[in-house]
Amino acid sequence: MSNLKVLLRKCFSTLSEKNKLMILSLAVGIACGLAAVILESLVHVIRSGLTSWFENGADYLLLLIYPGIGMLLSLLLLKFVIKDNIGHGVTKVLVSLSKNESRIKPHNTWSSILTSSLTIGFGGSVGAEAPIVYAGAAIGSNMARLAGMSYRNITILLGCGAAGALAGVFKAPLAGVLFTLEILFFNISMTSIMPLLLSTVSATVVSYIFLGDDLPFHCTLSPFALRNLPFYVLLGILCGFVSLYFIRATLWLEDKLARSFKNAYAKWTFCAVGLGLLIFLFPPLYGEGYDALAPLLNGEAINFDGQTPLACMLHIPWLVPAFFLLIMFLKVLSMTFTNAGGGVGGTFGPTLFVGAICGFVLARSLNMLMEGTDMTVPEQNFVLVGMAGLMAGVMQAPMTAIFLIAEITGGYDLLLPLILTSVIAFGTTRIWEKYSIYTKRIAKRGELLTHDSDKAVLTLLKTSELVETNFKTIQIEDSLGALVEVISQSERNIFPVVDMKNHFQGYISLEDVRKDMFRTDIYDKMCVYNYMRSAPEYVYENESMDSVMHKFEKTGAWNLPVVKEDRTYIGFVSKSKIFNAYREELKEISHE
Numbered sequence: 001m002s003n004l005k006v007l008l009r010k011c012f013s014t015l016s017e018k019n020k021l022m023i024l025s026l027a028v029g030i031a032c033g034l035a036a037v038i039l040e041s042l043v044h045v046i047r048s049g050l051t052s053w054f055e056n057g058a059d060y061l062l063l064l065i066y067p068g069i070g071m072l073l074s075l076l077l078l079k080f081v082i083k084d085n086i087g088h089g090v091t092k093v094l095v096s097l098s099k100n101e102s103r104i105k106p107h108n109t110w111s112s113i114l115t116s117s118l119t120i121g122f123g124g125s126v127g128a129e130a131p132i133v134y135a136g137a138a139i140g141s142n143m144a145r146l147a148g149m150s151y152r153n154i155t156i157l158l159g160c161g162a163a164g165a166l167a168g169v170f171k172a173p174l175a176g177v178l179f180t181l182e183i184l185f186f187n188i189s190m191t192s193i194m195p196l197l198l199s200t201v202s203a204t205v206v207s208y209i210f211l212g213d214d215l216p217f218h219c220t221l222s223p224f225a226l227r228n229l230p231f232y233v234l235l236g237i238l239c240g241f242v243s244l245y246f247i248r249a250t251l252w253l254e255d256k257l258a259r260s261f262k263n264a265y266a267k268w269t270f271c272a273v274g275l276g277l278l279i280f281l282f283p284p285l286y287g288e289g290y291d292a293l294a295p296l297l298n299g300e301a302i303n304f305d306g307q308t309p310l311a312c313m314l315h316i317p318w319l320v321p322a323f324f325l326l327i328m329f330l331k332v333l334s335m336t337f338t339n340a341g342g343g344v345g346g347t348f349g350p351t352l353f354v355g356a357i358c359g360f361v362l363a364r365s366l367n368m369l370m371e372g373t374d375m376t377v378p379e380q381n382f383v384l385v386g387m388a389g390l391m392a393g394v395m396q397a398p399m400t401a402i403f404l405i406a407e408i409t410g411g412y413d414l415l416l417p418l419i420l421t422s423v424i425a426f427g428t429t430r431i432w433e434k435y436s437i438y439t440k441r442i443a444k445r446g447e448l449l450t451h452d453s454d455k456a457v458l459t460l461l462k463t464s465e466l467v468e469t470n471f472k473t474i475q476i477e478d479s480l481g482a483l484v485e486v487i488s489q490s491e492r493n494i495f496p497v498v499d500m501k502n503h504f505q506g507y508i509s510l511e512d513v514r515k516d517m518f519r520t521d522i523y524d525k526m527c528v529y530n531y532m533r534s535a536p537e538y539v540y541e542n543e544s545m546d547s548v549m550h551k552f553e554k555t556g557a558w559n560l561p562v563v564k565e566d567r568t569y570i571g572f573v574s575k576s577k578i579f580n581a582y583r584e585e586l587k588e589i590s591h592e
Contacts, residue, residue, distance in 0.1 A: 127349015240428020359386020
């Protein structure tokens with residue numbers, strides 16, 4: 001690795017930073033396109049080998065155990081080979097942007113691909129998009145670091161990797177760019193757009209070369225009819241409420257499983273059994289579920305005879321939407337069981353799947369209610385638009401939702417309902433839920449970069465790096481004479497007071513003791529605690545900078561003590577140091 005680093009830097013030494021960025025963005029795009037091809041191919045090969053020979057109902061009993069095997073293989077790889085937690089890929093990328101200076105471990109360039117292909121290939125009910133985004137971001141980050149790029153350009157190339165990976169897996173270059181702009185990047189300029197476009201276009205070309213020019217989702221659409229607009233509005237509202245369920249149920253169930261099972265193998269057992277039963281009863285929950293969407297997108301007959309004991313429901317008209325309504329709600333359980341049980345996958349694919357089912361259930365129900373009238377709605381169109389609606393709500397990324405669905409289905413004729421439904425779903429969700437499924441947890445921890453530059457810069461600043469430690473401490477039981485001795489050796493005008501265990505007790509300002517400094521007759525009579533003040537607030541070593549600034553605003557202080565949880569003294573943090581760091585960080589992320 002070190003030799004490669006030296007070679008890369010030597011090759012790039014004569015180029016300007018801007019030219020290096022363009023060349024590397026192209027290289028990142030090609031690498032991410034290849035990564036997407038490898039992941040898609042591995043998933044296809046594993047799935048075909050396991051299920052292509054199924055002929056009768058008895059064969060489908062294997063669906064009870066396949067997903068559990070894939071989860072176990074992934075769990076063992078994570079535990080004994082990779083030795084890292086690589087789940088929730090998009091969220092991990094966001095954390096690397098805010099807390100790790102856009103640095104992602106090198107193993108993430110391949111570990112997410114390997115574990116997610118096993119998880120999904122064996123039937124884990126998750127998507128491949130988040131793992132490939134994580135792998136792509138890792139490719140971009142590590143290429144940039146090897147080439148010795150600046151922090152800002154490492155961040156841009158990380159975004160190029162994420163955008164290229166998504167573009168490669170969906171053959172959707174514009175959606176890849178919009179995904180990065182809406183979800184990952186908090187500060188963007190025209191100099192950042194060009195590398196992103198180069199990366200996504202090159203990744204898409206690679207995907208076309210190896211995977212063919214077929215669209216990811218083939219669908220038979222009906223022409224857009226203006227009279228259906230009220231129903232698309234209804235779909236947007238429904239997608240908004242389903243998005244709320246998707247976000248909150250997923251996070252609640254993940255937390256519940258984490259609290260209930262401390263042993264990884266016990267959790268795997270529970271999740272594998274639960275997932276196997278769900279897939280056995282509802283086969284569309286197997287894997288990403290995209291194959292099950294083909295009949296819905298093309299108006300074909302739906303038939304699961306011989307695959308599930310519940311197939312009889314599909315022979316009773318009113319039970320068809322009920323069957324798919326159950327799938328819509330249970331997809332959250334199957335997805336969470338997969339991830340919690342040791343599998344590696346994302347929520348991107350399940351979001352598309354649930355949105356499609358949501359659109360189908362509404363359209364089929366409306367058509368059955370309006371049976372006998374001249375009013376019908378095109379079910380295929382609603383399936384497609386529902387995918388965009390749920391993406392807009394769950395991911396809080398309406399532009400990505402609109403153009404991704406248009407690109408992967410060729411559904412540009414439905415641009416108006418795509419926009420309408422996505423915007424309404426997004427707005428409905430935002431009334432009750434401020435954050436997306438990717439950002440909710442890290443926002444609570446104060447680790448989320450936002451499009452608000454002030455908040456983004458504060459998130460990037462680390463309290464631990466701004467602590468000043470050149471303050472002379474004094475023991476609380478010491479005399480005034482000892483304090484004067486300490487003052488004579490200090491360059492600061494604040495003196496932290498600590499006890500024998502170095503626990504912070506208060507502080508003394510030079511102003512407080514100035515009037516008695518030259519009264520040698522009271523040096524032994526007066527003690528430190530006679531001059532000591534209590535701190536108006538404490539700052540903790542790992543506290544978010546946003547919280548620190550709130551404490552400064554509330555107290556009006558210029559300096560605040562920094563302590564550990566047990567109040568062990570560390571140092572002080574000052575407003576002036578924070579403001580200087582803020583200006584430098586803002587200059588760094590905004591530099592053209």
